[in-house]
Amino acid sequence: MNSRNQVNTYSSYPHTCSYLPNRLAITSFIDPNFPKTASLYDKLAQQGFRRSGDILYRPKCKECQECISVRLLVEKFTPRRSQRRIWKKNQDLTVSMVAPVFQLEHFNLYCRYVAARHQNDEKDEATPQEYLQFLTSDWSRTVFYEFRLQKQLLSIAVVDYVENGLSAVYTFFDPDYPARSLGVYAVLWQIEEAKRLNFSFLYLGYWVKDCRKMSYKTDYQPLEYYIEERWQQLNN
Incomplete structure (x- = not known):
């Protein structure tokens, strides 16, 4: 990629x-x-990169x-x-927007979620530092959206603001x-929030047709797919 400086x-x-299963992957990443x-x-978000x-x-x-990489045209x-x-x-x-900083209430919910949803990943329980290193960065425009039932915290959507949309990082x-x-509700809420903010897109990360935990993204239409170095719509 070329800008004022060369980015390796x-x-x-x-x-x-x-x-x-039974495949090897290679990841391209910025220096x-x-x-x-x-x-x-x-x-980079417009070139299919994620954070x-x-x-x-x-x-x-x-x-x-x-x-x-897929993104939803929210107005349609x-x-x-x-x-x-x-x-x-x-x-x-x-729903409330809060700063992307460590809160014990958030971290406890994250640990419960990971324990319930990723039982077969054989991961050690995350430390507070690892949790923040995974979800946040010093340079991104990141927010945490809290979803509460009265005072009870039910969900956190980690969202990045990019130039032309919102990017769903993790929920x-x-x-x-x-x-x-x-x-599902977190995605629907982010769609409405992107509309309210007059953004064009909600970036949903990577769609993998034959992976159940990633294939759900085609439930939200119309999607644009980043294929052959450009965004295009496909018939599903």
Whole structure:
């Protein structure tokens, strides 16, 4: 990528794919020592890059093109019947924007979510430092949206503001409320917030057709897919 300065990208060694079994993955990432800014992130988000902590990356697998960056055109989104039911069911929740800093209440909810939803990942419990390093950075325009039932914290949506939209970084929620479909509701709420802010897009990360935990993103239409170095709509 060229801007006023040359930004170098590097590729990881092949590693076990997080999404598809029996495959190796390679990740392309921006030089960790290059000084990152929100404006650089704006440009890279439009080239299919994502943020994880301080790292800006995108998949670069030689023999597999299954991980595709997607973004939703929010003004053209029409919710499905099931999504309308989930929206209605959660209208008793209040949403507040808070700073992306450590709060023990947030961290405890995150640990409960990870323990319930990622039981087979064989990960040690995250430390507070690892938690913040995963979700935040010093240079991104990141906010935490709290979803509460009265005073009870049910969900946190970690969201980055980019030039032309919101980027859904990560959502974690109370696993004791499955009937509320809090993950779906968080996406629906972010769509409405992007509309309210006159943004064009909600960036939803990577869509992987054959991975159940990533394939759900086609439930939100119309999507644009970053394929062959450009955004395009596909028929689903």
